[in-house]
Amino acid sequence: xxxxxxxxxxxxxxxxxxxxxxxxxxxxxxxxxxxxxxxxxxxxxxxxxxxxxxxxxxxxxxxxxxxxxxxxxxxxxxxxxxxxxxxxxxxxxxxxxxxxxxxxxxxxxxxxxxxxxxxxxxxxxxxxxxxxxxxxxxxxxxxxxxxxxxxxxxxxxxxxxxxxxxxxxxxxxxxxxxxxxxxxxxxxxxxxxxxxxxxxxxxxxxxxxxxxxxxxxxxxxxxxxxxxxxxxxxxxxxxxxxxxxxxxxxxxxxxxxxxxxxxxxxxxxxxxxxxxxxxxxxxxxxxxxxxxxxxxxxxxxxxxxxxxxxxxxxxxxxxxxxxxxxxxxxxxxxxxxxxxxxxxx
Amino acid sequence: xxxxxxxxxxxxxxxxxxxxxxxxxxxxxxxxxxxxxxxxxxxxxxxxxxxxxxxxxxxxxxxxxxxxxxxxxxxxxxxxxxxxxxxxxxxxxxxxxxxxxxxxxxxxxxxxxxxxxxxxxxxxxxxxxxxxxxxxxxxxxxxxxxxxxxxxxxxxxxxxxxxxxxxxxxxxxxxxxxxxxxxxxxxxxxxxxxxxxxxxxxxxxxxxxxxxxxxxxxxxxxxxxxxxxxxxxxxxxxxxxxxxxxxxxxxxxxxxxxxxxxxxxxxxxxxxxxxxxxxxxxxxxxxxxxxxxxxxxxxxxxxxxxxxxxxxxxxxxxxxxxxxxxxxxxxxxxxxxxxxxxxxx
Numbered sequence: 001x002x003x004x005x006x007x008x009x010x011x012x013x014x015x016x017x018x019x020x021x022x023x024x025x026x027x028x029x030x031x032x033x034x035x036x037x038x039x040x041x042x043x044x045x046x047x048x049x050x051x052x053x054x055x056x057x058x059x060x061x062x063x064x065x066x067x068x069x070x071x072x073x074x075x076x077x078x079x080x081x082x083x084x085x086x087x088x089x090x091x092x093x094x095x096x097x098x099x100x101x102x103x104x105x106x107x108x109x110x111x112x113x114x115x116x117x118x119x120x121x122x123x124x125x126x127x128x129x130x131x132x133x134x135x136x137x138x139x140x141x142x143x144x145x146x147x148x149x150x151x152x153x154x155x156x157x158x159x160x161x162x163x164x165x166x167x168x169x170x171x172x173x174x175x176x177x178x179x180x181x182x183x184x185x186x187x188x189x190x191x192x193x194x195x196x197x198x199x200x201x202x203x204x205x206x207x208x209x210x211x212x213x214x215x216x217x218x219x220x221x222x223x224x225x226x227x228x229x230x231x232x233x234x235x236x237x238x239x240x241x242x243x244x245x246x247x248x249x250x251x252x253x254x255x256x257x258x259x260x261x262x263x264x265x266x267x268x269x270x271x272x273x274x275x276x277x278x279x280x281x282x283x284x285x286x287x288x289x290x291x292x293x294x295x296x297x298x299x300x301x302x303x304x305x306x307x308x309x310x311x312x313x314x315x316x317x318x319x320x321x322x323x324x325x326x327x328x329x330x331x332x333x334x335x336x337x338x339x340x341x342x343x344x345x
Numbered sequence: 346x347x348x349x350x351x352x353x354x355x356x357x358x359x360x361x362x363x364x365x366x367x368x369x370x371x372x373x374x375x376x377x378x379x380x381x382x383x384x385x386x387x388x389x390x391x392x393x394x395x396x397x398x399x400x401x402x403x404x405x406x407x408x409x410x411x412x413x414x415x416x417x418x419x420x421x422x423x424x425x426x427x428x429x430x431x432x433x434x435x436x437x438x439x440x441x442x443x444x445x446x447x448x449x450x451x452x453x454x455x456x457x458x459x460x461x462x463x464x465x466x467x468x469x470x471x472x473x474x475x476x477x478x479x480x481x482x483x484x485x486x487x488x489x490x491x492x493x494x495x496x497x498x499x500x501x502x503x504x505x506x507x508x509x510x511x512x513x514x515x516x517x518x519x520x521x522x523x524x525x526x527x528x529x530x531x532x533x534x535x536x537x538x539x540x541x542x543x544x545x546x547x548x549x550x551x552x553x554x555x556x557x558x559x560x561x562x563x564x565x566x567x568x569x570x571x572x573x574x575x576x577x578x579x580x581x582x583x584x585x586x587x588x589x590x591x592x593x594x595x596x597x598x599x600x601x602x603x604x605x606x607x608x609x610x611x612x613x614x615x616x617x618x619x620x621x622x623x624x625x626x627x628x629x630x631x632x633x634x635x636x637x638x639x640x641x642x643x644x645x646x647x648x649x650x651x652x653x654x655x656x657x658x659x660x661x662x663x664x665x666x667x668x669x670x671x672x673x674x675x676x677x678x679x680x681x682x683x684x685x686x687x688x689x690x
Contacts, residue, residue: 093433273395
């Protein structure tokens with residue numbers, strides 16, 4: 001049994017129903033879209049249907065319960081008349097069904113998310129591998145032709161590069177945003193043809209053994225000067241301020257402010273329209289959050305993105321994003337790429 | 346305003362809160378991971394945060410409300426003291442927050458899913474395009490070398506083929522399951538090397554303009570005879586029985602039985618361990634369901650998979666899957682590929 005599930009079991013006063021598939025994967029290494037765990041201090045039951053049952057039986061130290069496709073119905077039968085903790089992310093309708101089946105439910109929000117936020121050495125090693133692949137992919141990316149190609153075409157070539165470098169999968173749909181597309185922080189790679197004189201934001205990452213990387217670099221297509229270059233320097237300075245100041249013990253709000261204050265003191269005040277960063281791991285967005293609304297305090301072993309940006313409506317966007325491990329005294333930056341102003345062809 | 350949202354509006358007695366991003370995309374064409382719609386008879390509000398606000402403003406006939414990153418908090422403020430319908434898939438914790446904020450919530454389960462299950466002509470055209478691409482990709486797939494390569498390697502080459510044929514994306518992580526891997530209906534493509542004499546199950550599909558295709562074919566790697574070939578013929582006969590019998594007006598349970606009865610009358614009785622099929626559309630799995638547990642009745646305009654299989658634990662699996670449109674008198678089969686026994690090299 002993994003240390004993760006043992007740490008969880010030690011905290012339990014009553015059975016905990018785990019229905020988030022990512023949390024099931026985290027705790028026992030079982031990867032299925034239709035499963036649930038019932039974790040007790042001295043017992044773990046894994047419920048899943050026929051399609052996944054062979055894989056379930058290969059998991060050590062769990063009792064496998066084969067259910068109908070309607071695994072939720074089986075949960076109700078299994079837990080009727082018991083007092084059970086559950087994850088707040090479960091659909092409301094599932095909660096209703098379990099209550100109707102006589103399960104006495106009390107919320108146990110965030111227990112597993114808190115465990116997941118602090119990575120163990122094995123997880124850190126996996127994320128380091130994902131980042132090393134991402135470093136190499138971005139190095140090759142900067143050598144590609146950009147001008148005259150569509151954003152979508154560049155995104156596809158980048159995916160091929162990731163595959164060649166050993167990634168299992170893409171961590172999310174890549175963003176390749178040139179000129180005005182880049183001014184939408186979550187603009188997708190589209191059919192727009194990239195032109196000389198534009199900035200292009202590339203936000204990409206990969207999955208290695210289930211764990212994500214998440215990088216962004218902003219390139220100049222040919223010669224770009226003036227306001228765009230000034231904005232780049234502001235974002236770079238904002239990121240450096242955050243990288244210099246982040247350490248265990250500060251809050252997500254304080255971390256966010258390290259970068260935001262630099263941008264807000266510049267000509268681009270108010271133009272960082274999103275939070276500074278987020279945890280990465282089995283999900284691309286997980287705890288802790290670095291933002292003006294974050295409830296979190298940073299701990300050693302958190303792995304977070306640091307990604308300030310400046311977005312000028314309909315004209316251009318700039319974002320620079322590294323992945324870092326939070327340590328007692330500061331950070332370990334997993335992103336080894338240059339952040340110098342980079343011209344691509 | 347699209348006919349879809351008008352049809353929904355006509356059914357509304359009170360404001361409907363839509364939080365499932367796929368449903369938001371279906372109703373107003375807005376694609377974001379952090380958004381909500383408040384639909385009323387004569388008014389639609391779209392709530393989203395800064396990152397998506399430019400895209401939101403491009404949507405016709407909706408009032409855009411810019412929220413903090415915590416869009417849910419803003420919903421509570423916007424709807425306090427009102428009687429509101431909501432989707433049962435919303436997380437329990439969100440339901441609690443809205444109730445605490447004074448929103449009076451009543452469930453309106455499945456309204457949009459029911460609309461989505463019946464495709465309009467534009468949606469059918471899009472799915473036909475996705476299927477035409479998938480036909481071409483599978484034709485090319487059958488010409489590839491299988492033996493001596495890993496499942497993962499074949500899956501990657503298939504993804505490249507889909508891209509070359511014009512797919513926007515893969516619809517799901519492709520399954521390439523050879524020999525024992527194929528006996529797990531949802532076994533992933535792994536590092537196992539495919540060998541001569543095995544059956545290999547390939548389950549793949551693509552996204553075109555947001556809509557999914559979902560096919561499966563099972564190939565023989567070199568010469569395969571005996572039980573495996575007999576099982577193939579049983580699955581093929583089961584699928585044909587379903588294709589012959591499916592039409593609007595029958596239930597999902599009846600549709601499932603058309604194929605299941607053929608398998609259960611054969612030497613492979615009990616070996617179809619999953620439902621016969623499911624709706625496809627903006628999601629790869631949506632209403633209606635064809636299974637022993639389905640609550641649905643088929644309607645003209647449903648688009649469903651028809652995918653019987655036989656799975657023999659640890660030894661082999663066979664599945665044959667077409668995508669079909671349900672019509673008043675029968676089906677339109679969108680899958681034009683051969684289902685004849687196919688040997689690959």
